Amino acid sequence: MRLPKLLLFIVLFCFVFLSGAQIQAQETNEKADAKQAEPPSSVKELKPVTTIDPLVPLDQLRIMVRPLTKDELQVEANAWFELLRNKSRQIAAARLGVKKTNEAIATNDDQQALDSLKKAESVQHMADEKARQTEEELTKQAQETLGVDVAVDAARPDPAKAEEGTTASTEEKSATTADSTSTPDNPTTTQSAEAMKAAFLQNINRLQDERTALSDRLEVVLTSLAAKGGDVETYRKYIAAVSGLELDTSDASAAWSGIKGWFVSKEGGQRMGWNLGKFLLILFLTWVVARIGSTVISWLLERKVRLTQLAENLISGTIRNVIYLVGFAVALTALEVDMTPVLAAIGATGLVVGLALQGTLSNFASGLMILINRPFDVGDVVTAGGVTGTVKQMNLVSTNFRTFDNQTIHVPNNSIWNGVITNITANKVRRVDLEFCIGYSDDFEQAEQIIRDVLADQELVLREPEAVVVTHALADSSVNIVCRPWAKTTDWWAVKTAVTREVKRRFDQAGISIPFPQQDIHVYSTDASKGNGKIETVSK
CATH class of the missing domain: 2.30.30.60 (SH3 type barrels.)
Structure with a gap:
């Protein structure tokens, strides 16, 4: 009994030892993974630098992000993303303010209307204040990192001051509303709500332009980050989710204000019109370049390379189509269409298409x-x-x-x-093969001479090489005469038909027959009474 107990003890000891070793290894791996996932201290201390001016021109921003590393670009992307998110919050607050002003206009209770207006003003004020603080913080970090102090351009409006002005005007309207609602059924409350709604709608149009500008700058950073191996999918999905024109179809005045504001805004209708103009201009220039390019290529292939017309047409046509394709792709970029996913999809499906085709x-x-x-x-x-x-x-x-x-x-x-x-038409000269059949009772030499005379009278028949007219076969039903004149390839059909017609006409004049196919059948019959055989010949 001792041996089984000893074996059991050894098994339990091995199990405990292996379990402890596995747990220790797992803890070691988790610590290593955590240490690897934790960014280095240099990365933690990185601060954004491109947000020193939230309205930096796009061409200058592209130059600024080019030398940055992947980690630095990640910090820049987070900074611009924070600005975009706060701007989206401002737009959402303004839209909520429009809803609250609609409630104030629709209600008959002045106190309830006043509460709705105060809520709308409070939400907008909080969103504007948060956006202002974020922008100031990011700008300050960039200034400290670069060691410079950027003054606000007097010719360009300061977004923070514009937001403060909007908030102040909203507060004044709210105070005016509070003073004017001391008596029941005072129409001033409705008028104040309508004025506040108009201010909210105007603010939405302005904020949407600023949101589009921030999206463009974030996209510049994301493009550089993606080129250096960063993950930008989440950022781009957010941009796609918050971008675009949003219309409230339940509110006609708000929808009309949004449409009108989009058409007159620099980042909306004007931008789309300019992009559409560039799109059409690029297509026209592509058409001109393709026509000129294919003409020049055809001239070079014809004069210098000396290819076949078939090859020249194919090469020039292929080059023209390639120019059209490249020009159309460039024109799409003028409409701000991202061609990167399209090119990636083409590359990914190339193997499948190759197998299928x-x-x-x-x-x-x-x-x-x-x-x-x-x-x-x-x-x-x-x-x-x-x-x-x-x-x-x-x-x-x-x-x-x-x-x-x-x-x-x-x-x-x-x-x-x-x-x-x-x-058939590769050579300039071609032989015409004809064959004429006459009966065995006709003069074949006369027939040959008639054929030679016909060939001599035909202008399209070439004298060199010399035509061949000879009797070459004794067929079952006829004597066959071969006629082989030569003619230009373009005159081949005309010579064939003209000679055939003229030979038939002259054979008829000379009484030379062209026999039908016939077969002689010999029938043997036996006279049983006399024992003599009789042969009858029947032609068929």
Whole structure:
């Protein structure tokens, strides 16, 4: 019994020892992780520097953030984010103030209306004071870090003073309302509420412009932070959530004030109009550059490189389309569209698209091989991919044929390159192959002479190379005479039809027949009474 107890004791000892070691290792790892997650003392002591002027021009801000490190940019992003968040709180307070003034206008109780106006003024005052303190604190930190003291430009309004002025005017209106409500049914309360509402609406339009300006500056910092490996997704989601024009459809006057204020504001309608003008101007310049660029490329390829017309059209067309694509992307940036997610999505889906378009990529490769080997050109009559027609156009995926009955057929380049390509009009001179059949009872030498005379009378038949007219076969039903004149490729069809018509006409005049296919059948019959056989020949 001692041995099992000893084994049990050893097992329990090992379990306790391993558990303690695991707990100690876990605590060590947690301390190491906490120490690693804790920012270094130098990072803790970092203070923002770009917020020394909340209205700093964007081009200057881009220069200021360029040399900053990732940790420094994180501090700058937090500072600008704090300014943006307080500005959004001010807008929310102003909107709440509009709601409270609507309650004051709608109610018949003067005391309740006065309470609503006081609440609206109090909420706005708290938001303005918080924003002012935050801006002063961040500006002071930047001044202390840089060791400078920036005075407020006299020509530019101070946001803090503007907020104080708005708050003061609201307090005065509230005091006036309190004095004027000493008697029941005093219409001054409604008038004061309407005046306060107008002030709130005007303040909202101003605050929205300031919010847009802060969003632009925060975006500059975020762009630099993202380029240096920082996480900016949360910031950008907040910007998207608080940006834009908000309209209260339940309040017609507030909605109209918002629309009118957006159209006349520099950060709203004027900015959108200017961006739209730049968008259209960039598109027009892109069109001009694409036309000029494709023309110059076509001239260089034709005069200097000497490629086929098919290759010239494809290269110039591709360059023109690339210029259009780049110009459109640049034009979208004029509308303040961020192309980074689009480019990232294109890169991420590139592999999937490549796997899904294997057939298209095969056609692309075949198109390149056709351009390199140049088996045909625009205007050539070609038999390829089971189609015979004139080549009209080619891209890197398919070739456009125009058949002789005026059909347009698009043939994949892979089908063309993997098959036999016959270029009918590749050479300037082409032989016309004709064959005429006469009866066995006709004079074949006379027939040959008639054919030679017909060829001599045809102006489109070339004298060099010399035409061949010779009897070459004794067929089942006829004597076959080969006629092989030469003509220009452009006159091939005309020579073929003209010679055929004239030979038929002269054969008829000379009494030379063109026999129908016939077959002689020999029928053997036996006379049983006489024992003699009889042969009958029937032509069919």
